[in-house]
Amino acid sequence: MKPQRRGRKTVQKRRRKAGKTVFPQFVGKVQMTREGYVFVVIDGEDDDVFVRAAKTRGALNGDTVRVAVTKTPRAGGRAKALAGQAARGERREGEIVEIIKRSEKPFVGVFHMVGTHAWVLMQSRFMPYDIEVDGEEAMALGAQTGYKVAARVEGWNRGENCPYGHVVDVLGAPGANETEMHAILAEFNLPYRFEKEVENAADKISEKITAEDLAERKDFRKTFTFTIDPADAKDFDDALSFRPLENGNYEVGVHIADVSHYVLPGSPVDKEAQDRGTSVYLVDRTVPMLPEKLCNKLCSLRPHEDKLTFSAVFELTADAKVRKRWFGRTVINSDFRLDYNQAQEVIKAEPDQPAGESFGCTPELATALRTLMSMALILKSRRQKAGAIDFDRPEMKVKCDEFGKPLEIYQVHSFEANWLIEEFMLLANRSVAEFVSGKGKTFVYRVHDTPNEAKLDSLRVFAKSMGYKMDGALEGKAVASTLNDLLTRSDGKPEGSAFREIALRAMAKAKYSVDNIGHFGLAFADYTHFTSPIRRYPDLMVHRLLAIYLANGKSQDKDYYAAQCDHASEREAIATDAERTSIKYKLVEYMQDHIGEEYDGHVSGVTEWGMYVEIEPTHIEGMVPLREIKGDFFEFEEDKYRLRGRRTRKIYRLGDPVRIRVSSANLEQRLLDFELLDSEE
Numbered sequence: 001m002k003p004q005r006r007g008r009k010t011v012q013k014r015r016r017k018a019g020k021t022v023f024p025q026f027v028g029k030v031q032m033t034r035e036g037y038v039f040v041v042i043d044g045e046d047d048d049v050f051v052r053a054a055k056t057r058g059a060l061n062g063d064t065v066r067v068a069v070t071k072t073p074r075a076g077g078r079a080k081a082l083a084g085q086a087a088r089g090e091r092r093e094g095e096i097v098e099i100i101k102r103s104e105k106p107f108v109g110v111f112h113m114v115g116t117h118a119w120v121l122m123q124s125r126f127m128p129y130d131i132e133v134d135g136e137e138a139m140a141l142g143a144q145t146g147y148k149v150a151a152r153v154e155g156w157n158r159g160e161n162c163p164y165g166h167v168v169d170v171l172g173a174p175g176a177n178e179t180e181m182h183a184i185l186a187e188f189n190l191p192y193r194f195e196k197e198v199e200n201a202a203d204k205i206s207e208k209i210t211a212e213d214l215a216e217r218k219d220f221r222k223t224f225t226f227t228i229d230p231a232d233a234k235d236f237d238d239a240l241s242f243r244p245l246e247n248g249n250y251e252v253g254v255h256i257a258d259v260s261h262y263v264l265p266g267s268p269v270d271k272e273a274q275d276r277g278t279s280v281y282l283v284d285r286t287v288p289m290l291p292e293k294l295c296n297k298l299c300s301l302r303p304h305e306d307k308l309t310f311s312a313v314f315e316l317t318a319d320a321k322v323r324k325r326w327f328g329r330t331v332i333n334s335d336f337r338l339d340y341n342q343a344q345e346v347i348k349a350e351p352d353q354p355a356g357e358s359f360g361c362t363p364e365l366a367t368a369l370r371t372l373m374s375m376a377l378i379l380k381s382r383r384q385k386a387g388a389i390d391f392d393r394p395e396m397k398v399k400c401d402e403f404g405k406p407l408e409i410y411q412v413h414s415f416e417a418n419w420l421i422e423e424f425m426l427l428a429n430r431s432v433a434e435f436v437s438g439k440g441k442t443f444v445y446r447v448h449d450t451p452n453e454a455k456l457d458s459l460r461v462f463a464k465s466m467g468y469k470m471d472g473a474l475e476g477k478a479v480a481s482t483l484n485d486l487l488t489r490s491d492g493k494p495e496g497s498a499f500r501e502i503a504l505r506a507m508a509k510a511k512y513s514v515d516n517i518g519h520f521g522l523a524f525a526d527y528t529h530f531t532s533p534i535r536r537y538p539d540l541m542v543h544r545l546l547a548i549y550l551a552n553g554k555s556q557d558k559d560y561y562a563a564q565c566d567h568a569s570e571r572e573a574i575a576t577d578a579e580r581t582s583i584k585y586k587l588v589e590y591m592q593d594h595i596g597e598e599y600d601g602h603v604s605g606v607t608e609w610g611m612y613v614e615i616e617p618t619h620i621e622g623m624v625p626l627r628e629i630k631g632d633f634f635e636f637e638e639d640k641y642r643l644r645g646r647r648t649r650k651i652y653r654l655g656d657p658v659r660i661r662v663s664s665a666n667l668e669q670r671l672l673d674f675e676l677l678d679s680e681e
Contacts, residue, residue, distance in 0.1 A: 023068040027100065032061035034669075036128045040067040040094070046454075047092055055095035058156035060163065061126040062103030069094040105189040106150035106168050107131060111143045120151040120167065123668040129162045138167040148174050150186035177404025180585060181282055188578040190280055194272065194291050201268040202291035207298060209306055209331070213261070217308070217329045220253060224364055226336035227301055228343045228421050234286075235300040237534040239309070239334050240424060242368035249323060250316050250371065254428040255309040255332050257299035259533040260543040263290070274564075277571025279535035282582040283398050288535070295534045303337040310543050312428040312530070320375040320382070325431055327550060336365055343417035347373050373416055376423035383426075386523040387480035391487070391500055396619050398586040406590040409618040425531045426522065432546060433526035437516055441555035444541045444565055446529045448510040448519040450476060455506035456483075462502060462641050462654070466495045480523060494602060498655025501604065502641065509573075512538050512565035514558050538568045584670045587620050591672055592665045598677065603656045606643050608636045611652055613660050613674050622672030624660065629676050 026049065028042035036053035038061075049067050051059075059065050071093040107127050109120040118135030122128065131151045143149050148171040156163035169186055172179035185192045194202075225241040241253035263270050273289050280287040288295050301307045309332050315324040342359050346369045349355030355366065384390070399408040429446070436443040453475050460470040463486060472482030483503055490496035510521065512529075519527040530546070533539035541564060545556060605612035610623040626634050632645035634652070641654040652658070660674040 023070050023094070025066055025068050025097065027064065027066050030056075030059050030061055030063045030065055030096075032059075032126050032128070034125050034128050038096075040065060040096070042067075046452075049092045049094045051094055051096055057096040057099060058163065059096045059099050060103065060129070060153055060156075061107075062105050063099055064101040064103075065096045066098040066100060067094045068097050102153060102155075104152070106152045106186055108148060108150050108171070108183045108187050110174065111138060111145060111147050111149045111167070111170075113139075113145050119162070120149055120165075125669045125671070132160075132162055132164045133167050138170075141167055142170040143167055146173070148172060148179050148183055150183070177284070177400075181285065181404070181582065184282065184578055184582050184585065185280070185287065187581070188574050190287060190574065190578055191276065192287055198268050198272045199291055202293045205262050205269075205293065205298065209308060213308065214331055217331045218311075220255065220309075220311070220330050221306060221333040223251075223253065223332075224368060225253070225255065225332050225334045226338060226365065226368070227303070227334055228338045228340060228417060231339035231341065233339075235295045235534055236302060236334075236337065237295075237299060238421070238425065238531055239301045239332060240368075240372065240421075241313075241332065242372060245315065248318070250318070250375075251313065252316055252372065252375075252424065253311050253313040253330075253332075254424055254531070255301070255311045255330060256428075256531050256539075256543075257301055257534055258308040258310045258329060258543070259290070259294070259299050259540050260310070260547065261308050261329075262294060262298055263540065265544070269294070273537050273540065274567075277537050277568045278575045280575040281579050283579075283586045284400050284404055284582075289537065290534060299534050301332065301334050303334045306331055306333050310530075310546070312431055314427070314431070316375060318371075318375070320378040322427075322431070325435075327432060327435060327546060329547070340415055340417045343369055343420070344415040346370070347416050347420070369417075369420070372424070373420050376420045377416075379423040379427060380419055383523055384484075387477060387484070388523040389480055389483055389487075389521050391504060393500070393504075394619060396583075398583060398590070400586065406586045409587065409590060409620065411617070411619075426524075429528055429530050430522075430524050430526060432530045432542065433516070433524075433528040436528075436546065436549055437526045439549060441545075441549055442514055442558045442561055443516070443545055444528060444538050444561060445513055445516045446510060446519060446527050446538070447513045447515070447517045448521045448527075449508035449517060450520050451479060451483075451503075451506040451508060455502070458639060458641075459486075459499065459502045459506060461639070463499060465640065466498075466653075466655075468495075468499075477520065477523075480520070494657055495655045497602060497604075498641070498653070501654065511569040511572075513569075514562045514565055536568075537571075538565070581670065585667070587618075588665050588667055588670050588672055591620060591622075591662055592667065595662050595665060598659060598661045600657065600659055603652055603654050603658060606636060606641060606652065606654060611643060611676070613658055613676075615660065615674075620672070622660070622662070622674040624674045624676045628673075 026042045028040040031039045031041055038051045038056050039048040040051060041048050049069055069092055109122045112119050112121050113135045118133050118138060120131040120133055122130055131153060133151055149167045150169040150171060151165050151167050153163045153165040171182045182192055220241055223241045223243050225239050227236040227239045229236050237257040239255040241255060243251040245251055276289045279289045309330045311330040313326045314322050316322060342356060346355045346361055346366050355361060395412040397410055397412050398406050400406050433445060456474045463470055468486060470482055470486055473479055474482060486499055490499050516526060518525045528542050529536055529539045530542050533543055599615040601613045601615035603611055604614040604621055610625045612621055612623050614621045632648045632650060634643040634645050637644055643652045659677045661677055663675045664673040
């Protein structure tokens with residue numbers, strides 16, 4: 001939602017009308033703290049508006065509100081305020097004048113009933129108030145005192161101590177894995193089951209492939225085809241076909257499950273998928289966008305079965321140059337189902353050595369994998385030379401037992417086989433976007449804007465303080481080479497992680513849009529998501545639009561698809577937050593058994609209230625409260641990404657190595673507290 005204002009001067013000045021002060025007003029979303037004060041986040045604004053607890057007008061976390069700005073930073077403007085004044089408590093302040101819309105997200109807490117009165121007791125970092133609820137209504141849903149429940153706020157009467165609402169779901173006994181995972185889904189207003197109507201509609205979809213279905217498709221069933229997925233994957237929504245041509249080139253097909261054949265616009269399954277927007281991947285489960293019959297059966301490209309697909313087929317030279325391309329509906333029959341380890345074994349083996357004997361690798365498969373790998377590396381190198389940015393952050397996974405208890409934190413390593421699949425998926429996505437963009441018709445693009453210049457300038461200053469020069473441009477597309485140069489020079493060094501973190505914060509968020517501004521991070525002028533309609537609704541929209549335009553159909557309603565892009569981007573952000581929250585919960589649960597243990601780590605963040613430390617090698621992050629750092633009083637210097645001791649002048653900077661002891665683990669609030677061990681040295 002765009003900020004409601006009448007020109008920039010209203011931010012800096014109060015207006016007077018008829019002898020009364022008129023403050024500039026904005027519309028934004030509330031981010032609440034445990035202490036009861038809030039920050040109003042305004043779309044399009046870099047700095048939030050701070051609201052003291054007494055001036056929140058009963059607004060709660062996630063509410064959309066109108067806020068009046070009653071205090072602005074002193075002269076010097078926003079950049080100066082962000083650079084240093086925030087550390088001295090000088091920020092935009094205001095008061096909430098209207099609650100436009102209550103959040104639809106429920107709050108999760110513990111049900112408690114005394115006599116005829118009932119409450120949901122909060123233990124959240126974002127909700128300092130309990131919620132009064134109808135006890136009889138809650139018990140009718142199965143609530144018992146001590147159970148975790150999800151409650152939605154309806155209002156807050158003036159003069160009352162807490163808001164009121166009603167219980168919308170009973171989650172179960174606290175601490176049980178099912179309860180806690182469902183609590184996270186409820187917290188983000190995400191479903192964890194399909195309604196019966198949707199399941200029934202999915203069950204009625206025919207599994208039969210008819211002669212009419214085949215008549216409108218190009219037949220690839222006799223072309224050598226295979227899938228590569230994680231070993232534990234249950235659905236296989238993309239496949240590659242490979243065929244050497246007589247002219248010395250290669251035909252490579254990227255075949256994607258044709259979800260649009262089975263899920264028709266406006267059907268119960270389509271409406272549910274549209275609302276969900278994406279599949280959600282919690283630490284121990286997947287919450288699919290589509291019912292199981294579709295994602296694990298009809299649209300799963302299982303080996304030795306005829307499957308309906310939508311494909312991008314390329315004629316490529318040995319040095320990965322596209323000579324021809326074709327898009328359309330197809331039918332395939334996959335010859336092999338490989339996991340990444342199996343594919344890697346074949347790729348890395350010497351050409352004259354046997355590989356893949358354990359899973360029946362054939363010479364045809366070995367040739368396909370090695371040739372495609374060679375082309376994938378060329379495609380990757382070409383992207384990097386064009387300015388693609390690879391932050392190469394380690395991906396950590398949590399291994400749990402059958403009851404959900406975390407057993408191990410480990411790093412997922414990416415192999416060349418991963419790059420093989422990734423590069424050909426990128427090629428398909430980019431090529432589909434180029435095709436439609438050239439027609440000038442309404443389309444769903446995956447876009448990524450250029451980075452925030454002010455934040456990049458702050459990175460330049462910080463890098464200089466660490467002995468690194470950033471001599472290149474910091475605006476437009478040219479910034480990619482500047483960033484890549486810095487990240488390459490600092491790779492593997494303590495400061496490298498700090499540079500990477502600051503650069504990531506400067507990045508715009510990728511999103512879906514009908515306005516094609518290109519994808520900065522990938523260095524593509526045109527890009528979309530075509531390759532995973534099982535788990536992303538935008539891909540399903542792309543398939544439908546592509547089918548219309550291949551049949552020379554007219555351009556579709558831009559306003560409709562713009563709204564769908566906004567919804568899909570919002571659902572993606574919610575799913576990402578839920579996934580991270582589930583991982584954070586398991587990390588804190590894991591660390592409960594390691595209270596008092598000491599670890600090496602590095603400073604991963606600094607704020608007015610504490611220092612965040614990421615420990616090695618698990619990358620688990622916790623906070624050292626400033627008040628707990630011994631030997632000095634430390635001040636936050638935001639522009640320099642550091643804390644500085646007032647008496648000793650000791651400095652802790654982003655990326656600095658430190659040693660900590662785990663002091664506490666709060667599972668309800670998903671917080672870890674660390675004790676700094678070297679603060680008095």
